[in-house]
Amino acid sequence: MQLGRSYGDVIPVSPLFLSNPTIIRRLFPLFRHTVNRCHKHPHCNRRDTTVILRRDRLAAQPYRKESFATVALPSAAANQLCHRNHLPSYQLPYSVVLFVHVQLFAYDTVKKSLTPKLGEKSKPSIPESLIAGAAAGISSIICTYPLELLKTRLTVQVRMSNMTSESEEDRTTSNKADPDDEVSTGTLKKGPWTSAEDAILVAYVTKNGEGNWNTVQKHSGLSRCGKSCRLRWANHLRPDLKKGTITPEEERRIIELHAKMGNKWARMAAELPGRTDNEIKNFWNTRTKRRQRAGLPIYPHDICLQTLTDNAQTQNTATFNTSHAEISPNNTFACPAVEFKRLELNKELYIPNILDLPGGALGSSTCNSDFLFPVPKRVRRADTYPVFDGDPDEYFSITCSYDQNLNAYFNGNTSSSSSEPILWAQKSELPSIQYSTQMGSCSSPLPSLESVDTLIQQSVLMGQTKSDRDSGLIDAVLLQSQNLNTTDSSSQPDDWEAYGGGDPLSPLGHSAASVLSEYTPHLGGGSSTDEHQSVEAISVKHEAEEFGAKQEDEKPNHSRPDFVMDNWFGSSSNAAEEDYSNSDPIRALLGDDDFGCDISPFHYQSTGKLDDISEICIGSGNR
DNA sequence: AAAAGGGACAACCGCCCGAAG
DNA sequence: TCTTCGGGCGGTTGTCCCTTT
16 A cells, blocks of 8 residues: 555554444544455454544544544553554554543542542642642643644654664663753753653643743743744644645645745745645745756746736736825835846846746736746756746646545545545654654663653553552642641541532533643643633534534533533443443553453543543554 | 665754834 | 844755665
8 A cells, every 4th residue: 555655644453443333433534444354364364454544534623633642551461462463563552542531530540549548547638720730640641642643653653663673872872862961951952852842832732822932941841942832833733734745736726826925935824724834835845846857847837827817917906006096105016127127137047938937927017036036046047947848737737647536535525535545645743853763672662762651651550559649740749739738637628529519420510621621730821711721622612513512401511521422422321321330441441352451450430431442553554 | 685876855943024012 | 222022934954765776
């Protein structure tokens, strides 16, 4: 299967993925999949399923992708899953879960930790913000990535598979460049971003919105300057970014825009949703270079003619206006001499065919000289714009030849192409360099591979320890609380219970989701009203709209995770409730069904349904 | 099959500009 | 007027991957 430059979007999944109806119903629209026999073992009845993320649909439904997260599995379970599914050991299985599940788990974990056991002395009163912060922290480190960042992870894993035995020398080098060193020294970090930094930035922007980039460092702990944060967000992490190569339609639009605007990449990006100025600039420069090398014109003739016509009309309009209205100070008719002068200068270098030039440059006196002749700095006759070869279809016959599937996708016509491979390449979400020095062996990724992973493993395995309170985070909360509460708190009401409202099982009035979104320590800073609207609440609103908001009379709390799940997964039937109450959510979280081993000794009183969990084995796909 | 070369691309940095205080 | 900040853009670098040898 040809996937272009990027192969990270191919995800072999376990059979459980296919057997879970809710996952299929909710996730599969985001994927294309093909089922293949197991080639490794001829007599094996198992079928491999190759799943490809459909980023066009992800982009069309941003609120859905926000609501899923991936969770790393403990290594033992991961190895077992790989073994069962005949996957190489370097492929790390992940669970795909609803983010609200993770939040609920974090909530209950914190709650359990802070609730005094029978006969135990009651704990000091703990500020709500600290409790919520602890839950938020646990949630964030359990979640490996939102689904949208899955590809980043995929790329890393593929790299790991290719790294057989990196020398210790390289590790030493990587240690020297340890970002922690820079953090400790207080200097601002430069260079590629790590996924951990990305996660922090995403969390910060999700919480506080865009803008005030210089405060990001102060409030989030990132050792990055504001501009670096802004660029990272704008060019890489923004959820509305359209990933993938430029489509022919976009390409044509870029050409048109460039013919009108010149190198105004930001303005062009504004006309192309999901594309960044940098992306367009890179595309244009590459395209220009390529076409110059091939001796092809920069602008197809039809665009030249179209722009020429447009500008002629504009000029007529302008002429009409100038004869009937006041002459604006901005009207460039006021200074034609400048344009003529520059035109003469350029004529000395190259007298182009009319079709070689952007129509805007030719037809309008309002254009600037740079765009009139966007020639390279070192002008050689062969490097200037070649004469159009006269074939009107030359340009788009090339691009359209591989675009039929694309058109089907972007036009929403998927029926005819559902069995076709995705032919365009997907962009890698992170610079590859950032992992290259940190990769260890294939079978056991180094903790330094990603600090996030380490945290995840620790977090997921937290319950395997003797005490749930082994979490340093919770200990820190307790410690800080004790510092804050110098008075005896035994007589004070249980804030946690009070916070949770009347429901002894669920976080009711302040759901875990709302708690997490409302109180996030070290991230708080702004105070806009939007900050109190959790991502989940937003998702619920979208979902409620989509499903007609049927239960208005019941006036559900839209921020409640159980409301989310009811809306997403249809029913709140008794059977479902029973199922949920009987399940061990962490077992489900870790894909227990598929492992058949005890990998989750949590004794967890669930507050949410966790019947829609499944694994994704992240690996090298077709490589 | 392996190595080398080169194109394509992503992403970063630095400089500059305009707006706001 | 100066400073700060956000943003735009050009240039550059490093990596991936395909093609050629």
